[in-house]
Amino acid sequence: MPTTSLAPASNKRIDSIDILRGIIMLVMALDHVRDVFHQGSPDPTDLATTTPFLFFTRWITHFCAPNFLFLSGISAYLAGKRRTKKELSIFLIQRGIWLVLVEVLIINTAFELNFQFHFLVLQVMWAIGVSMILLGLIIWMPIELIGIIGLLIFCGHNLFDYFHTSGFMSKLLFNASGFGPQNIIRLDASHNVLDAYAVLPWTGVMLLGYFCGQCYQSTFDGKRRQHLLLRLSALLLFTFLLLRYFNLYGDPAPWSHQKTAVLSIISFLNVTKYPCSLHYLCMTLSAGLFLLAMAERFGNRLTRLFAMYGSVPFFYYILHFYLLRLFNIIIFFVSGFNTTDIQPKPTDFSFHPANFGFSLWGVYLVWLAVICTLYLPCRWFSAYKKKHRAWWLSYL
Incomplete structure (x- = not known):
């Protein structure tokens, strides 16, 4: 994102938000590339088998989802400055439904190449999407109350780590709301659903982002906003270090001293993402708020590159999945595999046999190839959005 305006107008993009969003989009792709192309796909968080390089490759991508949800909350607030409450409510609900459909129909198709949607x-x-729907439903509340609800969810959702449930419907509601660990929900003999991102804690993050959107009003002093973001970042970091070091409330997976100092550090940083814990959210959002504040102080060619990617996140997100699948199929056949090596199970990557892929260095090269290939399409679409104001662009 040239230098960022410290008092952005409500009808123009805010550079610092696009800068952070662009960093998120680029780093996020690394995890998806690793999933597809890392040979053997070992668990990066298994202390018995991981390496520092492998763990870091996974850990750095932890920062993407929470900060994207937080920025989505800010963007929802800014969208409300150009709409009435009713218009904003309808927009958020419609866009939320659209994103859920995209997840189910478009993203899952890229993952599985299975049009029967078995998994x-x-x-x-x-x-x-669901967080937007919920925000759209409560948008009528005073913004202070929305912030309080977000904070209560943010701090309190780990209380439900101590509850357990059984039965199909109760388990579905329990996990969808964010109260339980991710697991596979069986719909029938051939169709299953994995609720990897339980909704409730993520909704709390979006609500807090919406509340903090107030500091991006055109009347809000830019220096004051930077200082506020830095203080919040420091508070979250302190909270994370305190809770994590003493293994207090906020994460179902405590850390412990290991046989080496490096493994002990990995254990300390190995917080729970599914569902996201308080430790995880404090750690990741602390870094995000720091970068958001710093993005207002710098403007150069690199930040402009980040801002370009960050101005078209949906477009980039969809394209990168299908580009990954295309690379996957091409490399599959170039590596000497044939149609007999395609895995028939609907829960597996069709072109991902056990001995397919590269070392981590190869993964990073594929990642660079992906983001470089997407540069020109993203630059074109970013320029198109700046020149056009069609209603449908709000959904992309």
Whole structure:
């Protein structure tokens, strides 16, 4: 994102938000590339088998989803400055439904190449979509009350780590709301759903982002906003270090001293994402708020590059999944595999046999190839959005 305006107008994009969103989009792709192309796909968070390089490759992508949800909340507030409450409510609900449909129909198709949808994975689009619907329903409340609700969810959702449930409907509601660990929900003999992103804690993050959107009003002093973001970042970091070091409330997976200092550090940083814990949210949002404040102080070619990607996040997100699938199929055949090696199970990547893929260095090269390939399409669409004001662009 040239230098950022410290008092942005409500009808123009805010550079610092696009800068952070662009960083998120680029880093996020690394995790998806690793999923597809890392040979053997070992668990990066398993202390018995992981390496520092592998763990870091996974850990750095932890920062993407929470900060994207937070920025979505800010964007929802800014969208409300150009709409009435009724218009904003309808917009958020419609856009939320659209994102859920995109998750189920478009993203899952890219993952599985299975048009019978035997195995649906509800991921970040689902979480954003449902969170938008919920925000659209409560948008009529005073913004202070929305902020309080968001804070209560943010701080209190881990209380439900101590509850358990059984039965199909109760388990579905329990996990969809964010009270339980991710698991596979069986719909029938051949259709299953993995609720990877339980909604409730993510909704709390979006509500807090919506509340903090007030500091991006054109009348809000830019220096004051930067200082506020830095203080909030420091508070979240302190909260994370305190709760994590003493293994207090906020994460079902405590850390412990390991046989080496490096593994102990990995254990300390190995917080729970599914469903996201208070430790995880404090750690990731602390870094995001810091970068959001710093993005207002710098303007150069790199930040403009980040801002370009960040101005078209939906477009980039959809394209990168299908580009990954295309690369997957091409490399599959170039590597010497043939149609007999395609896995028939609907829950597996069709072109991902056990011995397919590269080392981590190869994963990083594919990641660079993906984001470089998407540069020109994203630059074109970013320029198109700046020149056009069609209603449908709000949904892309």
